[in-house]
Amino acid sequence: MNNIELSDSKLVSLYIKGNEESFEVLLNRYKSKVFTNIYLIVKDTYIAEDLTQDTFIKAIKTLRSGRYNDEGKFKPWVLRIAHNLAIDHFRRKKRYPTIVMEDGSNVFNTLEFSEAPYENFQVQEDTKKKLRSFIEELPENQREVILMRHYQEMSFQDIAESTDVSINTALGRMRYALINLRKKMKQHKIAYDSNIYPT
Amino acid sequence: MIQTFTQLDLIRFIYNETTNEQHRDIELALLCNNELMEEYKSLKSTANALAKVSYAPSNSTIEKILNYSKSTNLHTTH
Missing domain, CATH: 1.10.10.10 (Winged helix-like DNA-binding domain superfamily/Winged helix DNA-binding domain)
Structure with missing residues (x-):
């Protein structure tokens, strides 16, 4: 797909009509911004990776359901989803405090981080x-x-x-x-x- | 008139956050001031190196997102 001239609004419109490539363009356009936005809040690359995935999946669900009404403003919309998910992560963390081992390490470190992304x-x-x-x-x-x-x-x-x-x-x-x-x-x-x- | 520039002005210049007039003045100052030029070259080359570093989710995460998208596409014809 020649995506140089296509606006976010046009890509969203094409995606809603079933064009998969248009979402790939949007994803490539904003994956770095979404990831960095989350990373600046959670300060953990692995959590940022997971929440980036959650952000785009939430965006897909909303677009597919026809509930998207922010046409032409995809970027602030998807960044807002990312921001909210990162803040929610903090709230959950507060409700369920990190369990610390006797040596001071996080009990989940070995579990959560054992499968690092194969490409760093x-x-x-x-x-x-x-x-x-x-x-x-x-x-x-x-x-x-x-x-x-x-x-x-x-x-x-x-x-x-x-x-x-x-x-x-x-x-x-x-x-x-x-x-x-x-x-x-x-x-x-x-x-x-x-x-x-x-x- | 001799213009003086702070080190912070140099940062604005490197990141293209000066006005056209400031930009031109700083360019002239750099050509006349070796010390300023050396600092500029040092900061600019480091900033350029940062442009080569990627901060993005892994390919596997991108794949998962795209696969999810495809799995929810009701318009897909096989």
Whole structure:
């Protein structure tokens, strides 16, 4: 399917009429945003993976049932589903507190995480894996701004409002995040493009 | 008139969040200031590297979602 020109609204309309490919386009268009949105709340990649699946299945059910009335606004709608599921996860967690073993580990760690996704977020190359691990190692507020700006495509103004800080604080966090990542890349001799000039 | 730029302005520049006028001024400043240029190159190359990293659900999750969708498609003809 040539999806370059097709709007979300058109894709939704085609999907409701039975065109499977149109949903695949929507899924590929928003899977990263949905996943990152959830991950920022639950801060656990495995739970984020499960809740991403739940989000799209819930979207499919609503679209199939004819109850979808948010035509033309698929993106905020699906992100709202994701957000609500992530918040519900927290509420459930509060009702059923994590059982902790004598050594302090989570009793469900070995059960829940024994079957890790066979492809770790489609990142095959060693360099990409390392970069991801460097992002994970960043202080939380720096990791947050990286995820929001790079993978949710939020502006610094939006990030500032969302995290309740000034825009200069958001910009400063991004600067420190980039500096810290750069240091880690150098330490691990990860190649970077030194031939960058103003655009 | 000599313009001065903060390190935070450089971040805005890297992420294209400057006005056209600011963008042009910072470009000129970079060409005249080696230290600023070096910092720009360092930050920009790191930001570019991040673009290569994927944050998305696994292929198996995508497959499950698509399979679920197909299983609920009443319009499918075999």
